[in-house]
Amino acid sequence: MAKPQSVTVFILSFNEARQIRAVLESVKWADEIILLDSFSTDGTVEIAREYNARIVSEKFCGFGKLRNLALDAASNDWILSIDSDERCTPELAAEVRRELENPQFDAYHVPRKSHFMNHWMRHAGWYPDYRQPQFFNRTKMRYREDLVHEGYELKGRLGHLREHALQYPWPTIEVAAHKMQRYSTLMAQRYAEMNKRASLGKMIFSPVGMFLKVYIFQQGFRDGYHGLILAMMYGYYTFLKYAKLWELQQNPTAPDGTPGE
Secondary structure (H helix, E strand, O other), rough: OOOOEEEEEEEOOOOOOHHHHHHHHOOOOOEEEEEEEEOOOOOHHHHHHHOOOOEEEEEOOHHHHHHHHHHHHOOOOEEOOOOOOOOHHHHHHHHHHOOOOOOOEEEEOOOOEEOOOOOOOOOOOOOOOOOOOEEOOOEEEEEOOOOOOOOOOOOOOOOEOOOOOEEEEOOOHHHHHHHHHHHHHHHHHHHHHHOOOOHHHHHHHHHHHHHHHHHHHHOOHHHHHHHHHHHHHHHHHHHHHHHHHHHHHHOOOOOOOOOOO
16 A cells, blocks of 8 residues: 655634634544634634744735635645635545555546534535645646636646534625625626626615525525525625625725625
8 A cells, every 4th residue: 555645734714713623632643734814813823823823914905816825835745725614524524544555547626514503504506615626746736826616727637535624604694795795806806807787786786696596496494594694694795795796886996895704
């Protein structure tokens, strides 16, 4: 049996003291932990140092750029990306180690059990909730330097792991609303950079379309009240990003007020 290659885990953070210990506990098996931190002021960095994490401090410059900076700082080619609201299960850690003995692919999607208000969302587009590959060889994959909802470019083969990561992005409606405010601002900025326009039709019909997509077509209704609330919030988020884009179009030089978290 071949000796497994070493793996670096990286985490992006800004003022995540409330939950950073839990994610670090879940990845302390890794050969290296990098915390790419945007100058937290709540003790996040101090907690990370308890786990011998290597701290890289960088002002928020878009999620895609931050992720690539973490890749550049890594000592190992094999990377596991875990966000501050995610947890690596012991089963996923074991699968990563087994795969590193003889990798069959250059990047792997990881299924996520994502929770909304402590409820595992089995529908509404939240399971298995693949985004970018979370386990990959950095010599084969880079992130697109998008401000938010960043894509990726892979020069190699894409596979899927079987074991799960856990995600707790929206433990309460208040947290969800706060994140939607921030992400809708970032998306409006991204759309403005792409020269997209916010029409009246998009502000009226896109939120309705998003609600129907999540609640009906992605079967959010099967998750009961959680699915209904989630679909309504996605509709609201869709309205916000186009309303903020319209606002930018009216006054392009206005400060955006985006927090660096």
